[in-house]
Amino acid sequence: MSEDTKSPRRRIGGSGARMRDVAQRAGVSPMTVSRALNTPDRVSPEMRDRVERAVKEIGYLPNHLASSLSSNRSTTIGLIVPSIDNSIYTQTIKGLSDTIRRSGFQLMISECGYDPAEEEELIASLLTHRVSGLVLHNTAHTAQAEAMIRQSGAPVVENGNLPEKPVDMAVSYSxxxxxxxxxxxxxxxxxxxxxxxxxxxxxxxxxxxxxxxxxxxxxxxxxxxxxxxxxxxxxxxxxxxxxxxxxxxxxxxxxxxxxxxxxxxxxxxxxxxxxxxxxxxxxxxxxxxxxxxxxxxxxxxxxxxLPRYDIGERSAQMLLSRIIDGADHLRGSVVDLKFEIIQRESA
Amino acid sequence: MSEDTKSPRRRIGGSGARMRDVAQRAGVSPMTVSRALNTPDRVSPEMRDRVERAVKEIGYLPNHLASSLSSNRSTTIGLIVPSIDNSIYTQTIKGLSDTIRRSGFQLMISECGYDPAEEEELIASLLTHRVSGLVLHNTAHTAQAEAMIRQSGAPVVENGNLPEKPVDMAVSYSxxxxxxxxxxxxxxxxxxxxxxxxxxxxxxxxxxxxxxxxxxxxxxxxxxxxxxxxxxxxxxxxxxxxxxxxxxxxxxxxxxxxxxxxxxxxxxxxxxxxxxxxxxxxxxxxxxxxxxxxxxxxxxxxxxxLPRYDIGERSAQMLLSRIIDGADHLRGSVVDLKFEIIQRESA
DNA sequence: GCAAAGCTTGTTAGCGCTACCTTGAGCGGC
DNA sequence: GCCGCTCAAGGTAGCGCTAACAAGCTTTGC
Missing domain, CATH: 3.40.50.2300 (Response regulator)
Structure with a gap:
């Protein structure tokens, strides 16, 4: 029982349980809860059970903001497309979304309307949200945008064309x-x-x-x-x-x-x-x-x-490799996914 | 000059400047920088200038993770649609996106494929990322999903239909x-x-x-x-x-x-x-x-x-009112945006 | 002329997590 | 039986920011 957690600061509206609440309930330290949830093979099976049970009992939802801040790793990918309501992008978005979801990542999507200045602003905003990777449809960017990307160190995939010199990586057809x-x-x-x-x-x-x-x-x-x-x-x-x-x-x-x-x-x-x-x-x-x-x-x-879906899928795979496995050899790669002529009746 | 900030912990790969670096450069306290950036009318014009200049000089990008964690307010909205590559949703997404962007919010989009269990999982994931509001296309949810939403306290708009009893708010046509x-x-x-x-x-x-x-x-x-x-x-x-x-x-x-x-x-x-x-x-x-x-x-x-774009726009407005202005009177509202018959040649 | 009030800036103590280090238990080798 | 080793768990100290309070200064009212 005990409600004696001293909290000299807010804790507003039902924001939910914290890791320390889970720890208390399971009778372990917060650190053990963290390990049980993030690296389950580094705690004893018995502890894992205890923690899992406590998590369910109090309906604990981890706070990704805190974990990302502390670990300096986030689980969001940023995407900027010229236009959200254009059918040619939705397949690529789906490829991206399907793939990153399997690794527990979320997608932040913005629309730049074919305008490099807008794109720059959105890149800044996404970096501000500490996305761990970026997907850009444009292959031309403002100098300022490229500088921010470089300074952030986040991996980037460009998608709309095969660039001569990619900012980082590129996946497209020609x-x-x-x-x-x-x-x-x-x-x-x-x-x-x-x-x-x-x-x-x-x-x-x-x-x-x-x-x-x-x-x-x-x-x-x-x-x-x-x-x-x-x-x-x-x-x-x-x-x-x-x-x-x-x-x-x-x-x-x-x-x-x-x-x-x-x-x-x-x-x-x-x-x-x-x-x-x-x-x-x-x-x-x-x-x-x-x-x-x-x-x-x-x-x-x-x-x-055109390999629209594959472009999204491959882009996601490359970003995840960079983010999770630190696959630095991918830096600079330009992947050409080709295309195919479909002969039908109109010509 | 001085590089004497003791940092007994990482600071990896070019993650960029911190607020304290801006503060140092401008010769003020970090708190003043925070105020100059977030509530500019609460600092003197002179300070505002000094801070703005320092921000530009070192290319500072604020860390939204940290600010959200500290202030318990985030600037992301979560959206779950049945299918990303369905043209009928893209207009609503655009309405949402356009509107929240004007307030500096970002959109996290996921796809649940018409499956309530998937939806539940995605709601959990988005809450984990501490979105400050949710837009759901479905109007039927698992009990667990509704419980999580309620516990989180985040405002929610349902979009696909006019529900009898909305989880929170609803914007749709019938x-x-x-x-x-x-x-x-x-x-x-x-x-x-x-x-x-x-x-x-x-x-x-x-x-x-x-x-x-x-x-x-x-x-x-x-x-x-x-x-x-x-x-x-x-x-x-x-x-x-x-x-x-x-x-x-x-x-x-x-x-x-x-x-x-x-x-x-x-x-x-x-x-x-x-x-x-x-x-x-x-x-x-x-x-x-x-x-x-x-x-x-x-x-x-x-x-x-059907008012697809308007649904997105209105949903965003209502969420933002709740988040920014705490407009609690909106709780429970169901907005019917109507529709119109377009008589053409096929019937 | 002085208290009350306002305004701007600074100080302190966290937000909820995890990196890093330490502790202590278990265990095999000689 | 003592040394080193491994492994699981805990303690401590931040990640980068802001809430809350405090301090110094000016303004206002009578």
């Missing part, structure tokens, strides 16, 4: 190689006027890489690049529809449209359906991301299968 | 009222054999509420409920396609299909397109969620606009 491969594929299928619809390249190195891959392929195919065939659009299905309209108006003889995004491709296809144009009869459509939607529309869309 | 409204709408449009495709009702009170609303409307319309018109399907576009097939095979005279989910509706529509069936000529289709996709397909789909 946007340039993927765009090159699909453009070549369209060329080999016989298309002679291949248009390219892309998101704005500003602040988006993925977009820039994709355009570069497209141009590289045109050259390899011996096709003259035509600025009227390259258009930048906004986001959303409406942007895809607009892309079709602009291309066909500017270059009526265009026979294929390669959309650098699943949503754009779907929007383009729907616009063709609306106009009653046969695809690929009037114009072929190819996409960049294999989302479920593109498999089920009519015609099913030729696209690239 | 699934039953929405399903009722759409079914009535279809009835008034003249459809006489309205089928209903739903996700599995097991462990999913949202699905159960929707079926209840559908049945209630049939009764109000004087239509006989027909078990062959109610089908449970899996997730994904393929499930929507399958729903059409099953309904039309079982009840060829069915003239409308109300899908309790945007993905199901899209799948159903694509299947009709594939079969060359006019919609709504052969069968009308209505959906539950107004996602961008349903606006852009042909025909555009009649659906319900």
């Amino acid at each position: 946007n340039q190689a993927a765009a090159y491969a699909m453009t070549m594929h369209l060329g080999r299928l016989g298309y002679r006027k291949i248009a390219f619809a892309s998101l704005a390249a500003l602040n988006n190195d993925r977009s820039r890489s994709r355009i570069a891959g497209y141009l590289e392929a045109l050259e390899a195919l011996g096709q003259e690049p035509d600025p009227r065939l390259i258009i930048e659009t906004g986001r959303g299905l409406a942007a895809g529809a607009e892309a079709v309209a602009r291309i066909v108006q500017g270059v009526p003889e265009a026979d294929a449209l390669f959309c650098a995004g699943d949503v754009l491709a779907a929007g383009a296809l729907f616009e063709c359906q609306r106009r009653g144009w046969p695809v690929p009869g009037r114009i072929a459509i190819a996409s960049f991301d294999d989302v479920e939607l593109l498999r089920h529309v009519t015609p099913a869309v030729t696209t690239l299968r | 699934n039953q009222a929405a399903a009722y409204a759409m079914t009535m709408h279809l009835g008034r449009l003249g459809y006489r054999k309205i089928a209903f495709a739903s996700l599995a009702a097991l462990n999913n009170d949202r699905s159960r509420s929707r079926i209840a609303g559908y049945l209630e409307a049939l009764e109000a319309l004087g239509q006989e409920p027909d078990p062959r018109l109610i089908i449970e399907t899996g997730r994904g576009l393929a499930a929507g396609a399958e729903a059409v097939a099953r309904i039309v095979q079982g009840v060829p005279e069915a003239d409308a299909l109300f899908c309790a989910g945007d993905v199901l509706a899209a799948g159903a529509l694509f299947e009709c397109q594939r079969r060359g069936w006019p919609v709504p000529g052969r069968i009308a289709i209505a959906s539950f969620d107004d996602v961008e996709l349903l606006r852009h397909v042909t025909p555009a789909v009649t659906t319900l606009r």
